[in-house]
Amino acid sequence: MITLYDNPFSPFARKVRLGLRVKDVPFASVDALALDELARLRAVSPRAEVPVLDDDGVVVVGSADILAYLDDRFPTPPLLPATPALRARARAWQRLADTLLDAILHDMSLWFWPTHHRDDAPPTALIEAAQHDLQALLRQLDATLARDAGAFVCGAEVSIADLALFPHVSSLKPAGVSLDPYPTVQRWDRAMRALPAVREDLSHVKRSLVEKFRQGPSPYEGEKVVWRGDRIEWLLARGFAGWFWEEIAAGRAAFPEPG
Numbered sequence: 001m002i003t004l005y006d007n008p009f010s011p012f013a014r015k016v017r018l019g020l021r022v023k024d025v026p027f028a029s030v031d032a033l034a035l036d037e038l039a040r041l042r043a044v045s046p047r048a049e050v051p052v053l054d055d056d057g058v059v060v061v062g063s064a065d066i067l068a069y070l071d072d073r074f075p076t077p078p079l080l081p082a083t084p085a086l087r088a089r090a091r092a093w094q095r096l097a098d099t100l101l102d103a104i105l106h107d108m109s110l111w112f113w114p115t116h117h118r119d120d121a122p123p124t125a126l127i128e129a130a131q132h133d134l135q136a137l138l139r140q141l142d143a144t145l146a147r148d149a150g151a152f153v154c155g156a157e158v159s160i161a162d163l164a165l166f167p168h169v170s171s172l173k174p175a176g177v178s179l180d181p182y183p184t185v186q187r188w189d190r191a192m193r194a195l196p197a198v199r200e201d202l203s204h205v206k207r208s209l210v211e212k213f214r215q216g217p218s219p220y221e222g223e224k225v226v227w228r229g230d231r232i233e234w235l236l237a238r239g240f241a242g243w244f245w246e247e248i249a250a251g252r253a254a255f256p257e258p259g
C-alpha cells in the first residue's frame with residue numbers, strides 16, 4: 001500500500017501525483033501540510049516537507065528521488081527517455097523547475113496564494129524581477145520545445161521534465177505572466193492538459209481550493225513562511241536581503257528542521 005504525504009497546492013507533491021497517475025499506481029493521499037497532520041509528517045521526514053512516499057515501509061523523501069524510485073518500482077511507462085542525451089535533458093529541466101522556477105514563483109506568490117495570510121503589499125521591484133526572470137525561463141523552454149518535433153520536452157513521451165514543469169507553468173497566469181508570446185510552450189501546455197493524469201491534477205487543485213479555503217478557517221499555517229535554500233538564494237541574488245531580514249525580525253520566517 002502506497003501512502004503519499006501530499007498537498008494539493010505543492011508543485012512538488014503535484015509532480016509526484018502526476019507520476020503516480022501516469023503509471024496508474026493506486027495510492028492513499030494525506031494532506032500532510034494541514035496543521036493536524038504535521039506531527040505525522042515529521043515522523044517520516046524531520047524537515048516536514050511534502051512530498052514523502054511510504055511504500056509499505058520504504059520511505060522516500062523529495063520529489064526527484066520519489067520519481068526515480070517509482071521508475072525502479074513500476075518501470076512502465078518509464079518517466080525517463082531512452083537515450084543518454086535526452087535523459088540528461090530531462091534531468092536538467094527537472095532541476096531548473098525544482099530550483100529556479102519554484103523559487104521565483106514561490107517568492108512572488110506569497111501575496112496572492114490563499115495559503116498565506118498577508119495584508120502588506122509586495123515590494124514592486126520583487127514582482128518585476130520575478131516576472132523578468134520567468135520570461136527568460138519561458139524563452140528558454142520555448143526554444144527547447146521548438147528544437148524537436150515531439151509534443152513533450154524530451155520527445156513524444158512524457159518525462160520527469162514535463163511533470164516537474166507543469167505544476168509551475170499552470171501557476172503563471174495568477175502571477176501575471178501570459179504564455180501568449182510563447183507559441184511552442186502553449187502547444188506543450190495544451191498537450192499536457194489533454195493527459196488524463198493532468199486533468200485529474202487540475203480538478204484536484206480546483207476542488208481543494210473550495211474545500212480548504214471556502215469553508216471555515218484555513219487548515220494550514222498562514223502567518224509564517226517556511227524558507228529554504230533556493231527560495232532564499234533567489235531573493236538574495238535579486239537584492240531583497242533587506243526585506244528578508246525584516247521578515248525574520250518580524251517573526252514571519254521559519255526554517256525547516258535540519259535533518
Ligand SMILES: N[C@@H](CCC(=O)N[C@@H](CS)C(=O)NCC(=O)O)C(=O)O
Nearest residue numbers: 010011012049050051062063064226
Ligand atoms: N526538494 C523538495 C522540496 C519540497 C518542498 O519545498 N515542499 C514544500 C511545499 S512546495 C513544503 O513542504 N514546505 C513546508 C511548508 O510549507 O510548511 C522536493 O523536491 O520534494
